[in-house]
Amino acid sequence: MGVCFFYINFEGGFKLDNVIVAKFGGSSLADSKQFLKVKDIIKSNSNRKYIIPSAPGKVHKGDHKITDLLYMCYQLASHRLNIDDVYNIIEKRFLDICSDLQLELDIQESLDHIKEKIQMGSSKDYAASRGEYLNAIILSNFLDFNFVDSKDVIVFDDKGEFDSKATEIKMKEKLKNIDGAVIPGFYGAKSNGEIVTFGRGGSDITGSIVASSLDCKLYENWTDVSGFLMADPTIVDTPRPIEVITYKELRELSYMGAPVLHEESLFPVKNKGIAINIKNTNAPEHAGTKIVNDKYPIENTESITGIAGKKDFTVIAIEKTRMISEKDFLRKLITVLETNNISIQHMPSSIDSISLIISASQLNSKLDKVIEEIKIYCNPDSIIAYPNMALIAVVGRGMIRTKGISSRIFTALSQSGINIRMITQGSSELNIIIGVENIDFDKSIASIYKAFEK
Structure with missing residues (x-):
């Protein structure tokens, strides 16, 4: 002792x-x-x-x-x-x-x-x-x-x-x-x-x-419980426990719906660099999950840390030629959502298009009104709403330094016959966000987990 x-x-x-x-x-x-x-x-x-x-x-x-x-x-x-x-x-x-x-x-x-x-x-x-x-x-x-x-x-x-x-x-x-x-x-x-x-x-x-x-x-x-699991056990049979996870990874998984500690319980110890160990009173011999500083060394770059996701999003896809040349385009677009008290979950874009990914619960009955206001203020070439979408986050610090992670994810989805509707990755390369239809949500998570199971 x-x-x-x-x-x-x-x-x-x-x-x-x-x-x-x-x-x-x-x-x-x-x-x-x-x-x-x-x-x-x-x-x-x-x-x-x-x-x-x-x-x-x-x-x-x-x-x-x-x-x-x-x-x-x-x-x-x-x-x-x-x-x-x-x-x-x-x-x-x-x-x-x-x-x-x-x-x-x-x-x-x-x-x-x-x-x-x-x-x-x-x-x-x-x-x-x-x-x-x-x-x-x-x-x-x-x-x-x-x-x-x-x-x-x-x-x-x-x-x-x-x-x-x-x-x-x-x-x-x-x-x-x-x-x-x-x-x-x-x-x-x-x-x-x-x-x-x-x-x-x-x-x-x-x-x-x-x-x-x-x-x-x-x-x-x-x-x-003996710490956190790599995936939802109601979707994946006996998913592997997460032995070590950083604060950033935890926040990403939490944001996408994984059951983790409340944010307010993380900040005091995070600011001091104190590790947290999630342990099971009924199985104290189990190592549990250790939450560590973001600079903690990466032990396994061949795998991911965890998978989490949420259903019921609506994607509003907007196209406009030379959109990026309009310096006030994004401001007008975001102002429409702000005035309607709507938060944006993700906003992937290309040279002439941008997609707004919004929780269906935020939109409620506002969708038609929002689309009409975007047409008035932004004058897009086209605007289409795609409901019943799900977002899945594949999280892991090792992804930034490891070749083939994305390939394994997309191959697993393809082999399961799942149509990927959207892909986005943050600048930190800590996670990959994949959009699929609600009906493919469980199958997608199970397929991705299987690709990294060993």
Whole structure:
């Protein structure tokens, strides 16, 4: 096992070498059996010093997440309705965990206090955050770690915006003499003590902030999957796991719909160059996926990192002779979309043509209006809309230095009888975007994956 070293930096704070910040999600801490797994994981490596728990998730498919129940209690209380039936479910979950783990902890006092505050009209954020708060108290007792309330170290300003500089100062000051702490995820507080929660992926964000504030070696994110997969497992049978992925590659796959971490949970550690390791609480022996700095060496240039895509786009194809000689052509074109509150996903072009690739959900019933306005302002030679299109991103840093990647992709699609409607590649050459019809989406992803399977 590793050793933890503390040393003073030149700014008068402290830095932690070899220390790991570990966040455990709701499924990892849903019941006492999961708590036992988490304890084994933490105790197996003495470098795991700072632990960020989520609220308990579902124990089984028909179960409820504790945070959802707390939101329900808030809604009932805000309408002056009785919350007993719902709150009793919350109480039982936490009391059962404490009883099963044989903890000498009076969690009932905290449960009673929280119930009273919700009934008296506490804020929505306060109610929602109590699952993480209670789980952190239980976990700190179970691990014999210190409990550090997030309201004392995660700072929001008076407008409810996260204050990274103030948080870093408070975090370092609070933890500098604490060798092992459990810090609840999902929330912080304003200077007046008012609780403020993060949005989606709140505990992931907290873990990232703690790791960044302490300049730690590694941020582990423990969940119920063994990292990311090269392709959607509902389309491809048992796709290979991604062992290493850079922040840029992750953003490309995320943008195209792959289920990855929320962006806000990446930025704090990305800015410090701290690696993230996605691990499975139920299979801790699995290496998981490591998210690394974009300068990390490329190990396998013969393959790609991953494939992801989305359906339901519309392509508006515009042709106009000597289009590029009209200096205001693009401005007029983009102004039409801007005034209609429409975002462009991609915009491939040639000397006399340009295509606008737009999500069908953005267009809704605006297509005819947009086409008419483009005709008026841009006077194109022709304009045609192609609905029911899908976009597929093939992502990998190795593509820029490896011959034959594109050939393998297009050969695989051709051999599967798939008609490619569009091809575009960014200047970074990090990905290739392929347009196909919706009906060919699944077949396309499966064909491309097969071409790089080995």
